[in-house]
Amino acid sequence: MTKKAWGGRFSGEALDWVEEFNASIHFDKVLLDLDIKGSIAHADMLAECGIITQEDRKIIVDGLHKVKEEADKGNIDWDVTHEDIHMNIEHALTEIVGPVGGKLHTGRSRNDQIATDMHLYVKAQVEEIIQSIEALQKTIIKIAEENLHVIMPGYTHLQRAQPILFSHHMMAYFWMFNRDRARMQDALKRIDVSPLGAGAISGTTFNIDREMTQDALGFSDLYHNSMDAVSDRDYIIETLSNINLVMIHMSRISEEIIFWMSEEAKFVTLSDTFTTGSSMMPQKKNPDMAELIRGKTGRTTGALMSMLMLVKGLPLTYNKDMQEDKEGLFDAVTTVRGALKIMNGMIDTMTVNEERLEQTINEDFSNATELADYLVEKDVPFREAHEVVGKLVLKCINSNQYLKDLTIEEFKEANSLIEADIYDVLSPQTVVDRRVSYGGTATEAVKQQIELAKTLI
Numbered sequence: 001m002t003k004k005a006w007g008g009r010f011s012g013e014a015l016d017w018v019e020e021f022n023a024s025i026h027f028d029k030v031l032l033d034l035d036i037k038g039s040i041a042h043a044d045m046l047a048e049c050g051i052i053t054q055e056d057r058k059i060i061v062d063g064l065h066k067v068k069e070e071a072d073k074g075n076i077d078w079d080v081t082h083e084d085i086h087m088n089i090e091h092a093l094t095e096i097v098g099p100v101g102g103k104l105h106t107g108r109s110r111n112d113q114i115a116t117d118m119h120l121y122v123k124a125q126v127e128e129i130i131q132s133i134e135a136l137q138k139t140i141i142k143i144a145e146e147n148l149h150v151i152m153p154g155y156t157h158l159q160r161a162q163p164i165l166f167s168h169h170m171m172a173y174f175w176m177f178n179r180d181r182a183r184m185q186d187a188l189k190r191i192d193v194s195p196l197g198a199g200a201i202s203g204t205t206f207n208i209d210r211e212m213t214q215d216a217l218g219f220s221d222l223y224h225n226s227m228d229a230v231s232d233r234d235y236i237i238e239t240l241s242n243i244n245l246v247m248i249h250m251s252r253i254s255e256e257i258i259f260w261m262s263e264e265a266k267f268v269t270l271s272d273t274f275t276t277g278s279s280m281m282p283q284k285k286n287p288d289m290a291e292l293i294r295g296k297t298g299r300t301t302g303a304l305m306s307m308l309m310l311v312k313g314l315p316l317t318y319n320k321d322m323q324e325d326k327e328g329l330f331d332a333v334t335t336v337r338g339a340l341k342i343m344n345g346m347i348d349t350m351t352v353n354e355e356r357l358e359q360t361i362n363e364d365f366s367n368a369t370e371l372a373d374y375l376v377e378k379d380v381p382f383r384e385a386h387e388v389v390g391k392l393v394l395k396c397i398n399s400n401q402y403l404k405d406l407t408i409e410e411f412k413e414a415n416s417l418i419e420a421d422i423y424d425v426l427s428p429q430t431v432v433d434r435r436v437s438y439g440g441t442a443t444e445a446v447k448q449q450i451e452l453a454k455t456l457i
Contacts, residue, residue, distance in 0.1 A: 023080035024323050027330060031085050032071055034120040036064050038113065038196060039089070041216035043104055051206050052103050060104050063097035064089075084323075085117075086110050107208050109200035111230040111318040116196040118325070120217065122239055123191045125333045126184050132340040133181045133246065134457055139348045140174045141453055143167075148443065148450075151428045152267065152357045153366055160366045163428040166352060167450070168441040174453050176249040183242045191235045194219035198229035201317045231317040233307070233325055240304040240329060243336045244297075250343050251297040254290035257346070261287050266356045271349035274342065289346055293339045300335055303328030361428045365393050367403060370431045371422070378417040388415050 040061050047057035067089055070076050082088045087110075094101035144167035154164035194217060197203070197210035203226045214222045223229035260267035270287055278284035306328050310321055368389050375385035392414050396402055404426050411418040424430055436442045439449065 019080050019083075022083060024084045024326070025078045025080055025082065025088055027327050028085045028114075028117075029078050029088070030330065031114075031117045031121060032089070033068065034117045034124075035085050035089055035113070036068050038116045038120065038213075038217060039064055039104060041213045042108055042196065044216060045209055045212045046103075046106055046206075048212060049207060049209050051106055051208070056100050056103055059097050059100050060093070063093045063101060066096050067092045084110070084114070086113050107197070107199070107204040107206040109198075109230070111200045112195050112198040112226075115198070115230055115232070116194065116217070118236065119191060119193060119195060119219070122235060122329070123188065125337075126188060126191060126239060126242075129243070129246070129333075129336060129340070130181055130184045132337060132344070133177050133184070136340055136344045136347070137174050137177050137181070137453070137457055139344050140170050140177070141450060141457075143347055143350065143352075144170045144174070144446070144450055147352050147354075148446065150352055150354050150357060151361050151432055153361055153364060154441075160364045162366050162369055163361050163431045164441040165432055165443065165446050166357065168446050170347075171446065171449055171453065173249065173253050176252075177246070178453075178456060180242065180246045180249060183245065187235065187238050187242055189220075190238065192220045193235075194222040195229035195232070196222075198223060198226035201230060202226055227317045231314070231322075233311050233322065236325055236329055237304070237307050237311070240300070240307055240332055243332050244300045244304050246336055247293070247297040247300045247339060250339055251294045253343070254287075254294040257290045257350070258287045258294070261285075261290075265360075266353055267360075268353060269351040270346060271351075273349065274346040289342050293343060296335050296339060300332045303332040358428075362404070363402060365396070365403060367426045367428065367431050368393055370425055370434070371403060374422060374425050375415060375417060380415065380417065385415075 043052070043057050043060045043064070046052045047054050052060075067076070070092070076088070076092055078088050079091070082091050090101065090105065093104065147166045147170075150166040151163050152166045152169065153160040154162050154169070194210065194214040196213045196217070197208050210222055223232070257268065257270070259265055261270055270285075270290075272285075274287070274289040275285050276288040278286065307325060310324055314321060371392070372382065372385040372389045375388060376382050380388075392403060392406065392411075395410075396406065404423060408418075408420055408422075411422055433442045433444075436445055438445065
């Protein structure tokens with residue numbers, strides 16, 4: 001029979017399968033380094049406050065370093081009977097240093113201990129995610145600059161709408177990811193808070209120094225209410241929500257890349273590194289990495305929904321339900337970090353098929369709005385201009401041609417104000433470069449937003 005840290009109250013022992021169901025060591029062992037870091041800070045503080053001796057502190061800290069060393073070597077058997085990472089470390093510590101290891105838990109509960117571990121974990125992961133977003137933003141700027149001259153169809157309702165610069169399209173995602181990065185940075189203010197010293201629910205009778213452990217662990221603030229400290233999971237929900245938005249934005253651009261790479265579009269070609277083949281059809285080159293990012297967005301959405309349902313009815317303070325806050329978060333973090341790396345590489349190595357795009361924009365009616373605006377500038381009411389152009393488009397469809405193919409006589413038959421300069425007006429480059437409003441698709445306007453974007457990274 002394994003002696004439990006809380007076993008004094010109990011006379012019976014749980015069945016093996018109940019122990020297995022109760023334990024979290026299978027997944028919270030990833031917190032090993034952070035738990036030891038928090039424990040060392042706690043031991044240093046206890047000694048500094050005279051709650052344990054400096055000699056005991058040294059034995060405990062040296063023992064914790066030994067636990068880490070043995071764990072890294074794979075010499076520690078993580079045991080479900082010790083439930084979680086905290087009790088497994090404490091058991092290993094006492095095995096190494098003897099009963100003095102039991103003094104480490106003075107003035108501390110597993111409730112504030114796991115909260116501390118999770119704050120440290122989320123803080124570190126969010127900082128890494130922010131760096132990955134920045135790397136992706138730099139790649140987007142790079143491909144936008146390299147293809148500043150390339151024009152493509154812009155879509156609404158997945159129907160061709162107006163010609164736009166490829167770089168303008170890509171920069172739209174830069175700004176999406178910039179909002180994601182800002183949300184992550186703002187969330188750090190609520191993540192970077194120390195719960196250590198809150199105890200189980202109401203603090204502790206020992207005269208501890210919470211500011212000392214706050215500083216030692218690099219937190220910028222500490223919780224001001226012990227009950228809030230051990231029950232708060234808002235920062236996890238907020239992080240999952242932010243991760244979910246990052247994934248949704250990557251899912252959107254993945255969907256576009258999947259379409260762009262299709263035989264019907266042929267707008268881009270993806271590197272072999274980020275595609276796969278078919279086991280049956282030898283001609284296939286599938287955008288599997290983009291599809292996986294699109295699919296994995298469901299995982300992060302599920303983790304967020306699970307977390308919201310987890311806390312919606314919990315009374316203060318700690319409840320065992322909160323053990324379920326980790327696996328979904330760990331998985332979401334792994335998913336978004338992997339997806340950001342894949343997306344970065346996929347865009348960085350993507351070839352833009354300029355000739356195909358040029359062919360495309362010369363074989364559609366995405367310049368129709370330009371003709372309507374041309375008439376408006378000649379004092380034709382927009383609704384009347386809209387109808388004139390609509391009839392011309394229908395005429396072209398029925399005769400299997402495009403607006404640029406019409407003769408000047410056919411244009412004048414539709415409206416006598418149309419002059420020979422209409423052919424220049426209808427050229428894709430002119431259509432694009434007339435969109436000079438701030439944030440528009442004109443070449444100079446896109447250059448302006450690219451330069452601004454560079455100052456933000």
